Amino acid sequence: MPERENMRPWKLQEMTYKQVRETPMDVALLPIGSTEAHNLHLPYGTDFYQVEAVSNLACERAASAGAKVVRLPGIPYGVESNLQAFKLTMHVRQATLDTLVGDLVRSLDRHGIRKLVLVNGHGGNNFQPCVRDLYGQTGVFIAVVDWWKMGQDSRETIFSKTGEHADEMETSNCLHLIPDLVHLEDADEGKVRRTRFEALNRGWAWIPRPWDRLTTQSGYGDPRQATAEKGQRFLDLIAGRLSQFLVELSESPMDGLFPYLPQPQKESDT
């Protein structure tokens, strides 16, 4: 049988040692998702499917533009303490994720890969304290990206309804990426309750929201106007922005001022 060419020479789990040894790599990507209920119509892997797709699309484009990227196998679990009431939502403590991320960062450091992008796919995960803590402990520069925030400025032009979870945006993405796993006819309309406290409703007091009391069927936001075409537009925009970041990261030398430009800003630029 002829040897099948690896079409994704940036996806570590599909690469051989021979390929890895011969491929220059500067920037690693680590997708991190969750396993949780997503209304009645989307699969439990929704966050992980999306974050993997965004990472793959961005790596594909960045690699074809010459960036030396490698996509690490992702982490399919996330912090779910506030969704635990929903059957088989799998909660992993942030401290556990941080330990895993720290170990992976030290592995990258050992192998001379000094730039890492954590692509987070779940709102309950928070890697900033971990990355702040790791700063200075290894030679690896780490950037954290909550992927859905990259398209925040275009959400209202693409989608008619806003939401937070299994909403029109996530449902559109899934209709584009994994249409066979979407059961839109089962969708709850995703209405949520307000709290009885103005401080919480205005957002200046924060709580981990008890999702089973906040929502009716775990969804937050009306998904019923979702289309595959909207998902494709949104993901395309995000993949373009993330791939541009990867290209710039790959090209940038880690000199003494990295990640800053040599000259301080002029006042007129601020």
Ligand SMILES: [Zn+2]
């Ligand atoms: Zn989600």
